[in-house]
Amino acid sequence: MTLSPDDPNEDLIASLSDYVDRGETPPAELLNSAPEVRIAYDALTRFRTLAQDILEADVTAEPARDDSWVTGILSNIHREARAGRSIPVAHPSPKATLSLTEGAVRGLVRSAGDGVAGTFIGSCRLEGDVTTPGSPVTVNVTASVFWGERIPQTAQRLRDAITTSLLHHTELNIVAVNVTVTDVHLRRNPEPPAE
Template sequence: MSDPTVTLERLADYLDSGRVPYDPTIEDDPENASQLASLQRLRSLSSRIVAEDAAEAPEPDPGWIGSVMERVRQEARSGRDIPLESVGTVTLHMTEGAVRGLIREAGDSVPGAVVISCSLDGDVQAVGTPVRVEVTISALRGEYVPVMADEVREAVSLALLRQTELEVEAVDIVVGDVHLLEAGAES
């Protein structure tokens, strides 16, 4: 009878190590050795399928990586200064990057939503000028997207109202992706 402590995870770890050091509990037991051989064949087939799929896939547009990096640069930079109500001779402001961080935090707080990007459209440097906010999210597969989008809109609107002096005209939500919950993650 096979050793019950030899789990699939243990077999996978042993295979990952290149079968070194030699494990007689696995190698000398016919059932465990058979499972190890099956796992090795499965990995070989999987690798071949992935390689074939990659070979058949069209070459990515060379501008694609540039557009991704441009979006990262835009999100990472501090951006424009957004004035706050001044006290006496002191001029206060928030950076656009700080506001985007606030939007991201508010959107990510909605269960099942992940903020991909956000932008502020309008003259944020002119006090009282209406600004539109666009938030692109990834929604958890299986969730009812219209309700999630409304919850993200509400969370972002409330955060901006509480923590900025922006005159928010609208918060537009774009669902740009759908994602799966990672194995072992909790909602």
């Protein structure tokens, strides 16, 4: 299967979802064909793992469930995996020009956020002039949390994880990480609420 992320006739998320659904890893040529393919695949894999209990619980609990939140997250992953703006990276040599794509930064945010227990990221936006070094940048994310999680503490853990990841991997001047919790979901195997 050949997939070109720049070809509007190809549906990147649907193609990668087929592999994830079958429990298979896409061919290396596909994963290495463009950074956005790897970013989307990693995000889909994390999302599928985190959402599996929710989806299975919904199937057994409600015959007519609303899958719009799943569709929304998949659309966000597809949109956010695209390269976007080019973010300069400092280098001691005046002859070197290095940059990081906005899509890669959004991938870092999603990975850090999805790594916080009891949550997963719905969407991510970088606001500010990321193309000018030192310009203030605000990160806005939406998130879903599991029932029983304390939302203020969970939002703070998300802010901390995202900030730490961006400080470690980028040179962006992050002035704020705003977290908006948009969904609360039940676990299939409930855990006691976080203290």
